[in-house]
Amino acid sequence: xxxxxxxxxxxxxxxxxxxxxxxxxxxxxxxxxxxxxxxxxxxxxxxxxxxxxxxxxxxxxxxxxxxxxxxxxxxxxxxxxxxxxxxxxxxxxxxxxxxxxxxxxxxxxxxxxxxxxxxxxxxxxxxxxxxxxxxxxxxxxxxxxxxxxxxxxxxxxxxxxxxxxxxxxxxxxxxxxxxxxxxxxxxxxxxxxxxxxxxxxxxxxxxxxxxxxx
Numbered sequence: 471x472x473x474x475x476x477x478x479x480x481x482x483x484x485x486x487x488x489x490x491x492x493x494x495x496x497x498x499x500x501x502x503x504x505x506x507x508x509x510x511x512x513x514x515x516x517x518x519x520x521x522x523x524x525x526x527x528x529x530x531x532x533x534x535x536x537x538x539x540x541x542x543x544x545x546x547x548x549x550x551x552x553x554x555x556x557x558x559x560x561x562x563x564x565x566x567x568x569x570x571x572x573x574x575x576x577x578x579x580x581x582x583x584x585x586x587x588x589x590x591x592x593x594x595x596x597x598x599x600x601x602x603x604x605x606x607x608x609x610x611x612x613x614x615x616x617x618x619x620x621x622x623x624x625x626x627x628x629x630x631x632x633x634x635x636x637x638x639x640x641x642x643x644x645x646x647x648x649x650x651x652x653x654x655x656x657x658x659x660x661x662x663x664x665x666x667x668x669x670x671x672x673x674x675x676x677x678x679x680x681x682x683x684x
Contacts, residue, residue: 516579522547523591531578538562538573541588549589549618553662560661563619564588570626572660589618592625601625604674612665620661624675627657631679649679 515530553561557575565587592599611617634646
């Protein structure tokens with residue numbers, strides 16, 4: 471008498487479903503879930519002295535706090551925007567010691583004693599900075615989210631150009647290049663505008679460079 475055999479594929483399926491069920495129960499158990507969602511252990515706070523827009527601030531910060539989050543969350547300077555948070559969009563651009571940086575890519579503890587300027591700090595005695603006025607005059611913005619970073623970058627760009635810094639498109643690095651549209655576009659390439667206001671941004675920068683009103 472022949473004995474009926476269970477197909478191998480059926481056994482494999484039963485074992486798979488049984489194993490998957492046990493695994494799901496283990497992973498869904500409260501101890502495992504709590505361990506998976508636990509916050510990272512806290513670190514001792516660091517005392518950081520920041521000079522922002524001419525004002526001194528002494529802050530006790532988690533050493534992992536970015537400069538961007540410090541400005542927004544601890545100093546309420548929300549003009550600096552958080553976009554990609556990966557250094558790719560330029561919305562968080564500020565000026566540190568005269569040079570533009572992406573504030574999302576650096577820690578606040580790295581800038582103890584540095585001179586930091588945000589979009590709020592460009593205004594003087596209630597008057598717009600010439601670059602801010604030029605952006606308004608040339609409609610260099612639409613939604614406005616990237617605009618603070620664009621303006622800070624543009625201000626630093628002109629300082630870099632006056633100092634004779636070449637760019638990737640500069641033909642002769644030994645001489646200061648004319649600030650052509652191509653030069654401006656290259657030097658501003660780290661600042662993204664999803665509204666595509668680029669022609670007007672370039673016009674605003676050229677206006678200020680050429681001594682326009684503001």
